[in-house]
Amino acid sequence: MNVLVAMSGGVDSSVTAGLLVEQGHDVVGATLKLWGGASDSGCCSVGDVDDARRVAQMLGIDHHVFNYTEEFERRVVEPFVAGHARGRSPNPCIECNRHIKFDLLFERARRLGFDAVATGHHARVLARGGQHFLVRGADDAKDQSYVLGYLREEQLAMLLLPIGTMQKSEVRAEAARLGLRTWDKPDSQDVCFIEASKGREAFLRSRIALTPAAIVDATTGESLGSTEVAELMTVGQRRGVAPARDGERRYVARVSIAERRVEVGRLEEIVKSRIDLDGDSLSFSHEALGDATAVLIQCSAHGRTQAATLHHDGARKWWLTLAQPARPVAAGQSVVLYRGDEPTIVAGAAIVLGR
Amino acid sequence: MTQYYFDHAASAPRRDEVADAMAPFQHGVVGNPSGTHRAARDARRALEEARDEVASFVGAKPAGVIFTAGGTESCHLAVTGVASHHRRTHATTTVVLSKVEHHAVLDAVGLLGRDHADVAARYVDVDAEGVLDLDSLRDALGADTALVSVMTANNETGVVQPLDGVASLVAELSPGAVTHTDAVAAAPWLDLRDVTAPIDMVSICAHKIGGPVNSGALILRRDVALEAVVPGGGQERGRRGGTVDVAAAVGLACAVRLTAKERDEVNERVARYQRQLCDGLATIDGCSLTAPGARRLAGTVHVTFEGLASDELLFLLDQGGVCAAAASSCSSGAGVASHVLDAMGVAPSRARGALRLSMGAETSQDDVDALLVILTSVVSRLRAEGAAR
Numbered sequence: 001m002n003v004l005v006a007m008s009g010g011v012d013s014s015v016t017a018g019l020l021v022e023q024g025h026d027v028v029g030a031t032l033k034l035w036g037g038a039s040d041s042g043c044c045s046v047g048d049v050d051d052a053r054r055v056a057q058m059l060g061i062d063h064h065v066f067n068y069t070e071e072f073e074r075r076v077v078e079p080f081v082a083g084h085a086r087g088r089s090p091n092p093c094i095e096c097n098r099h100i101k102f103d104l105l106f107e108r109a110r111r112l113g114f115d116a117v118a119t120g121h122h123a124r125v126l127a128r129g130g131q132h133f134l135v136r137g138a139d140d141a142k143d144q145s146y147v148l149g150y151l152r153e154e155q156l157a158m159l160l161l162p163i164g165t166m167q168k169s170e171v172r173a174e175a176a177r178l179g180l181r182t183w184d185k186p187d188s189q190d191v192c193f194i195e196a197s198k199g200r201e202a203f204l205r206s207r208i209a210l211t212p213a214a215i216v217d218a219t220t221g222e223s224l225g226s227t228e229v230a231e232l233m234t235v236g237q238r239r240g241v242a243p244a245r246d247g248e249r250r251y252v253a254r255v256s257i258a259e260r261r262v263e264v265g266r267l268e269e270i271v272k273s274r275i276d277l278d279g280d281s282l283s284f285s286h287e288a289l290g291d292a293t294a295v296l297i298q299c300s301a302h303g304r305t306q307a308a309t310l311h312h313d314g315a316r317k318w319w320l321t322l323a324q325p326a327r328p329v330a331a332g333q334s335v336v337l338y339r340g341d342e343p344t345i346v347a348g349a350a351i352v353l354g355r
Numbered sequence: 356m357t358q359y360y361f362d363h364a365a366s367a368p369r370r371d372e373v374a375d376a377m378a379p380f381q382h383g384v385v386g387n388p389s390g391t392h393r394a395a396r397d398a399r400r401a402l403e404e405a406r407d408e409v410a411s412f413v414g415a416k417p418a419g420v421i422f423t424a425g426g427t428e429s430c431h432l433a434v435t436g437v438a439s440h441h442r443r444t445h446a447t448t449t450v451v452l453s454k455v456e457h458h459a460v461l462d463a464v465g466l467l468g469r470d471h472a473d474v475a476a477r478y479v480d481v482d483a484e485g486v487l488d489l490d491s492l493r494d495a496l497g498a499d500t501a502l503v504s505v506m507t508a509n510n511e512t513g514v515v516q517p518l519d520g521v522a523s524l525v526a527e528l529s530p531g532a533v534t535h536t537d538a539v540a541a542a543p544w545l546d547l548r549d550v551t552a553p554i555d556m557v558s559i560c561a562h563k564i565g566g567p568v569n570s571g572a573l574i575l576r577r578d579v580a581l582e583a584v585v586p587g588g589g590q591e592r593g594r595r596g597g598t599v600d601v602a603a604a605v606g607l608a609c610a611v612r613l614t615a616k617e618r619d620e621v622n623e624r625v626a627r628y629q630r631q632l633c634d635g636l637a638t639i640d641g642c643s644l645t646a647p648g649a650r651r652l653a654g655t656v657h658v659t660f661e662g663l664a665s666d667e668l669l670f671l672l673d674q675g676g677v678c679a680a681a682a683s684s685c686s687s688g689a690g691v692a693s694h695v696l697d698a699m700g701v702a703p704s705r706a707r708g709a710l711r712l713s714m715g716a717e718t719s720q721d722d723v724d725a726l727l728v729i730l731t732s733v734v735s736r737l738r739a740e741g742a743a744r
Contacts (some may be wrong), residue, residue, distance in 0.1 A: 015741055062673075064666070064669075064673075068664045069692075070692070070703075070707075107741075108666075108667060110662075110740065111667060111736075111737060111740040111741070112667060112670055112671060
C-alpha cells in the first residue's frame with residue numbers, strides 16, 4: 001500500500017512510520033506546519049519538523065512538509081480565541097485533528113494517490129462486517145480515542161494506527177530497536193501554539209482584551225475575591241477559587257464575561273446530571289444512535305468515563321443524562337460517545353451547548 | 356528515475372571546473388593567507404587572483420571586494436555595516452528598501468529597527484508586476500537616509516528592478532546615502548558591470564552560479580564607510596574578521612569566470628526555453644504567468660494556479676522527477692506565504708498555488724519538454740481529484 005504517515009516528530013509517529021516500512025508498505029512521511037508564531041512546546045514546532053525529517057531519512061523514506069498555517073489559524077486558533085472571548089472552552093487539539101489532520105490531510109492524501117493515512121495515535125481501528133470502528137488504544141493511560149471522536153467511516157476505512165495495540169513502553173522499545181533518535185523524547189502535553197513558559201493567559205492577551213471578574217458564591221452571595229481573567233475560568237474548575245469562610249472548596253458554576261462575574265458553589269451544588277449537546281456539531285461514526293441509547297461518555301482528553309443515556313427529541317435537541325451527577329462540562333468542550341459493549345467503540349462526538 | 360532540475364534559483368548544480376579549481380586548497384597544507392611564509396604567500400596569491408576576477412565580474416576595483424560566507428552574510432554586512440557606521444555620527448538613521456527584498460536584507464533591517472530606536476525602515480512599494488514604484492521611492496527618500504537597498508532582480512519572480520532610476524533619485528534626494536543591490540538572483544543572467552554600475556555596493560554568492568555554498572562577496576564600488584559586523588583579525592581591510600576561506604574564494608572566482616564567459620549563449624538558449632514554457636503553461640487550466648509585462652530574468656518562470664495548493668503540485672512534480680519550488684527556499688521546508696506576491700497584490704487564492712521554475716546553464720530541451728508533459732498531467736490530475744480547499 002501507498003501510505004502517508006503524519007509525522008509530528010514525536011516517538012509515536014516515528015515508530016508508526018518505522019513499523020509500516022518494516023511491513024513492506026511504500027511509506028512517505030509528512031509533517032504539518034501548523035503554527036508560524038512563537039512556540040516552545042506541542043507537537044509541530046521547527047525542532048519537531050527537524051526530528052521528523054531526520055527520522056524519515058534514517059528510515060529511508062521521503063519526507064514532505066505541508067503548510068497548513070493559514071487553515072490552522074482559521075479553523076483552530078481563531079475559534080479557540082473567539083470561544084474564550086465568549087466564555088467557552090474549546091479543545092484546540094480535537095479541532096485540529098478533526099479539521100486539519102482528518103479532513104484536509106485526508107483529502108490531500110487521496111488527491112496525491114495514497115491508499116491510506118497512518119498516524120501515531122494510541123487508538124485502534126477495528127474492521128468488522130465491512131465497516132471500520134474506532135476502539136480505545138491498548139494503553140489505557142495513553143488512549144487518544146477521545147481526540148479522534150469525530151472520525152467517520154470514510155476516514156476510518158483509510159486510517160492505519162499501528163501503535164494502537166502497544167503500550168507506550170513498547171513503543172519506546174520499538175523506537176530504540178529501530179534506532180530512532182526520538183525514542184526517549186518526552187511526550188508533548190501542551191497546546192502547540194501556546195508557549196508553556198508564558199501560558200494561555202499571555203496568548204489570549206496578545207489577541208483579545210481580557211476581563212477581570214468578581215468571584216461570588218451563587219448561594220450565599222459571599223465574595224470570594226476576584227480573577228484577572230474571567231475567560232480562563234472554566235465551569236467545573238476548582239483552581240483559582242479561594243475556599244469560602246466555611247473552609248470548604250468551591251467550584252466554578254457559571255461564568256459571565258458580560259457581567260464580569262464568576263459564580264461558584266459547593267461540589268454538591270454545582271454537579272449536574274444533564275449535558276445539552278449542540279445538535280449541529282453531533283457526528284456519528286456510523287448510523288445515528290436513537291433516543292434513550294445507553295452510552296459511555298468522556299468529556300476531556302484523559303477524563304474519566306461515565307455512564308450516560310443519549311436522548312433525542314426527534315427534532316433538533318440532543319442531550320445526555322448521567323447515571324451519576326458530575327461536575328459540569330464547559331460549553332464548547334467536546335463529549336465523545338462510546339458504545340457500552342466490549343470492545344469500547346467510539347460512536348460519535350458532539351460539542352457541549354453553551355448558554 | 357530521471358531528474359529534471361528546475362530549482363536553480365535555490366541552488367545551481369556545482370560545476371566540475373569549480374571543484375577542480377578548489378581542490379588544491381582542500382587537501383594538505385593550505386597556508387593562512389595572512390601569514391608570512393611560503394605556504395601563506397601561495398594561499399594569498401590564489402586569494403588575490405580570485406579577488407581580481409570577482410572585481411572584474413561586477414566592474415569594480417579588487418580593493419572593494421570583501422569575501423563572505425555567502426549571499427546572506429554579504430547582504431547583512433552591507434545593511435548592518437553601513438547603518439552601524441551611520442549611527443555613530445547621526446541622530447537618526449533611515450534605511451530605505453523595497454518590499455520584495457530577500458529576507459537576508461529584510462531581516463537585517465528588521466533587527467536594526469528592533470534593537471535601535473534611532474533606526475527606522477521605509478519600505479518602497481512595487482507595482483502589480485513586481486517592479487519598484489519610483490514614486491514610492493521618491494516619497495521614502497530623505498535627508499536622513501543612510502542606505503537604500505533594492506535588489507537587481509527578484510529571486511522569486513525574476514523581475515528586474517530599475518536600478519538606474521533608483522540611483523538617479525538617490526543622487527537627487529539623498530546624495531549622502533549609500534546604495535546597495537542584492538544581485539544574487541541576477542548574477543547568472545545579467546552583466547553586473549552594466550546593470551549595477553550606478554550602485555555603490557553589490558552582493559553576490561557562488562552557489563547560484565555553480566560555485567560552492569557558503570561563499571559570496573560584498574563588492575564596494577567606492578570607498579563606502581562600513582563597520583565590520585564580525586571584527587577580529589582585521590582581515591578584508593578590517594571589514595570582515597576571520598581567516599579567509601581560500602578554497603571558497605577560488606570557487607567563487609571560477610564560477611564568475613565561467614558565468615561571464617557563457618552568459619550570452621546561456622541567456623539566448625534559456626530565453627528560448629522560457630518562451631516555450633510560458634507558451635506551454637498558458638494552455639494549462641487556471642495557470643497564469645506572474646509579471647508577464649515586466650522584464651524578467653531568462654531563467655525564471657513564475658506561475659500561479661488558481662485553486663491549487665503549491666504543496667500538492669510540488670509533491671506530485673517530485674514524484675515525477677521534477678525538482679521545483681513554491682517560493683523561495685526556507686529552512687523548515689514548508690512553503691510559506693510569499694511576501695513578494697503579497698506586495699504585488701496577488702490574491703491569496705492564487706498565491707497559494709505558486710510555482711517557481713528556475714533554469715540554468717545545463718538545462719536542456721529535454722528537460723523543458725519533460726517538464727511540460729509532467730506538469731500538465733499533474734495539474735489535470737489535481738483538477739480531476741477536486742481542487743484543494
